[in-house]
Amino acid sequence: MKRKKTDGITIFLFLLPALLLFVAILVAPLISSGFNSFFKWNGIGNKEFLGWKNYKSLFDKSQIPFWHSVRNAMLLAGLSVFIQLPLALFLALLLGRGIKGERFFLSVNFLPVLISTVVIGQLWLKIFHPEGLVNALLLKIGYLKDPLNVPQWLGEGKGLLLYSCFIPMLWQYVGYHMLLMYAGVKSVPTELREAAKIDGATDAQVDWHIVIPSMKQIIKVSVIFAVTGSLKSYDLIAIIAGINSNEAAVPSTLLKRHMSLRMEYGLGSAIAVLLIILCFACSIAIGAIFKERD
Amino acid sequence: MAKQKGFNPADYQVRKTNKAMAVFTWIVLVIWAIFNLYPLYWMFSFSLKDNQQILHTNKFGIPDGWPSKWRWKNYAEATDTGDFVRMFTNSIVITLATIVITVLAAMMASYAITRIRWRFSETMNKIFMLGITIPIQASLIPVYLVLSEAKMLNTYIALIIPYSAFSLAMALLICNGFMTQIPKELDEAAYIDGCGRGRVFFQVILPLMKPAVATCGIYTFLQCWNELMFSQTFMNGDMMTLPAGMQQLFGSHTTDWGTIGAALSIATFPTVIAYIMFSRRIQDSFIAGAVKG
Known part of the structure; x- marks a missing residue:
């Protein structure tokens, strides 16, 4: 097709709304965060130049549990990839076999995805409460004997808090990944599935040799979402553990803590910059891992 | 295909899913469905109880007595607070x-x-x-x-x-x-x-x-x-x-569980109802994103 001279202007006009949003909310703040991270600043008064001091204090364990928060975020990412995604894949494969009530199970599994995170957080606070559902169930089945001596699922410094935050994450997001993967399972042509079965393959063999290899792209997308989602996680941690918790701290709760409670905008900006670097590093690493397998 | 001449379906039976396997699949899915639904059911049930029932006498299931005895006023209290x-x-x-x-x-x-x-x-x-x-x-x-x-x-x-x-x-x-x-x-x-x-x-x-x-x-x-x-x-x-x-x-507002349960239920119902009405379209649209994206 012949090129028109006005194409340049047309392209620009069509890109304009997206570009404005992108520059105003993503690019400009990024630059400003990078700049502010070298200052001590409470948002109102004068900025005091610190050089790398904010970054140094983040890597000094005695001052701010930043390393610990990164470790927590990585742990959540690991749990998501190695527990949540296999579970989602397993459920998607079972549903993809065309069993009775397929739609019902699909709907039920996706339901938690649509429920407000605040509701989920508050609900699980009650479930993990010392007098809540989990302990009551454990007492009922006889696993716990003494109602006065029960596990402190939500206690700071008891070693359980981060996992108590992970369970609701799992509860909420397995359905999300399950539905993504279910789409992949269903995109395998029925003829292919039946051909394999005529040749005598079992359901498990069909899943393993035909369905899973064809789902690589979707699994990659799921892994990227699960990892970056874990690194960004804020809501459930802030609700269940609170932004003041050190044990279950993740970079975003630290960011919010230093910004809103302590007005340390420079330090908060440094956390933001490191969080971005972490997210990019992880998504590049995932890309590389999947490329190698090709 | 089955109507073609010389084709004997019995020779080319698509391998049937193993009975035991089908039962196993069902059990897994039912357990997972319960894991998904029970917390929500529990939330709704405690939105209609008082603290005495929630924490001591009736922890798991439907509130004591007939629906007329349930603590509907938890909902009134929740809507008063927020x-x-x-x-x-x-x-x-x-x-x-x-x-x-x-x-x-x-x-x-x-x-x-x-x-x-x-x-x-x-x-x-x-x-x-x-x-x-x-x-x-x-x-x-x-x-x-x-x-x-x-x-x-x-x-x-x-x-x-x-x-x-x-x-x-x-x-x-x-x-x-x-x-x-x-x-x-x-x-x-x-x-x-x-x-x-x-x-x-x-x-x-x-x-x-x-x-x-x-x-x-x-x-x-x-x-x-x-x-x-x-x-x-x-x-x-x-x-x-x-x-x-x-x-x-x-x-x-952290001590009165019933009111909290009511507030959580109020925040959840509209979404759940909308989901039940449009679940198929929501799922299909979501799936389209996964396949095309």
């Missing part, structure tokens, strides 16, 4: 506006990237896709400072613009998937008929992109409806969205 109608309205307005802006911006950008040939279209697309990786939290402080400077905190715009920006990358990814499936000949036919780019976009492409709108809408909804960090920081008083407002509510 203005749910206002919170829902705020959330709905913000989410809808975000969806409209995101979808329109993404469609236009996608049109420029996938349907007009120019040198840097691929690069442009890759730059936009960085938005999937950049965490929304990274913009919190700078955007907050700009908004407070511009005296725009506590307005709908304060959340709509950042939400749109952060939903954009995903929406663009989905739009590109849909857009590349529309045959190029359609545009060319329209050009020959003398249409400009603008008319082609609005009158030829947009009407064909209806399924993409639904899919983008679902993904954008999932990103904005629950967002807590920005709305907690930018909004206060009666401008708070449902997540921020609820979180505030529980800060002051």
Whole structure:
């Protein structure tokens, strides 16, 4: 097709709304965060130049549990990839076999995805409460004997808090990944599935040799979402553990803590910059891992 | 196929799923469904009890007595403490506006990237896709400072613009998937008929992109409806969205479980009802995003 001279202007006009949003909310703040991270600043008064001091204090364990928060975020990412995604894949494969009530199970599994995170957080606070559902169930089945001596699922410094935050994450997001993967399972042509079965393959063999290899792209997308989602996680941690918790701290709760409670905008900006670097590093690493397998 | 001559179906039976395996599948799925549903059922059941029942005498199931004896006044107390109608309205307005802006911006950008040939279209697309990786939290402080400077905190715009920006990358990814499936000949036919780019976009492409709108809408909804960090920081008083407002509510109200349960149920019911009504379409649109994206 012949090129028109006005194409340049047309392209620009069509890109304009997206570009404005992108520059105003993503690019400009990024630059400003990078700049502010070298200052001590409470948002109102004068900025005091610190050089790398904010970054140094983040890597000094005695001052701010930043390393610990990164470790927590990585742990959540690991749990998501190695527990949540296999579970989602397993459920998607079972549903993809065309069993009775397929739609019902699909709907039920996706339901938690649509429920407000605040509701989920508050609900699980009650479930993990010392007098809540989990302990009551454990007492009922006889696993716990003494109602006065029960596990402190939500206690700071008891070693359980981060996992108590992970369970609701799992509860909420397995359905999300399950539905993504279910789409992949269903995109395998029925003829292919039946051909394999005529040749005598079992359901498990069909899943393993035909369905899973064809789902690589979707699994990659799921892994990227699960990892970056874990690194960004804020809501459930802030609700269940609170932004003041050190044990279950993740970079975003630290960011919010230093910004809103302590007005340390420079330090908060440094956390933001490191969080971005972490997210990019992880998504590049995932890309590389999947490329190698090709 | 089975009706073809000389074909004996018995020789080529599709291998039947093993009975034991089918039962196992069912059991796993039922257990998982219970794990999904029971916490919600438990939440609803304790919204109708008093603390005595919740904490001591009746922890697991339906409230004591007939429905007339249940503590419906928990709901009255919950609606007295928080203005749910206002919170829902705020959330709905913000989410809808975000969806409209995101979808329109993404469609236009996608049109420029996938349907007009120019040198840097691929690069442009890759730059936009960085938005999937950049965490929304990274913009919190700078955007907050700009908004407070511009005296725009506590307005709908304060959340709509950042939400749109952060939903954009995903929406663009989905739009590109849909857009590349529309045959190029359609545009060319329209050009020959003398249409400009603008008319082609609005009158030829947009009407064909209806399924993409639904899919983008679902993904954008999932990103904005629950967002807590920005709305907690930018909004206060009666401008708070449902997540921020609820979180505030529980800060002051933590001992009376029944009231909390009622508040949680009120916040959940509209979503669940909408989901039950549209579950198939929601799932299909979500799946379309996964396949095309």
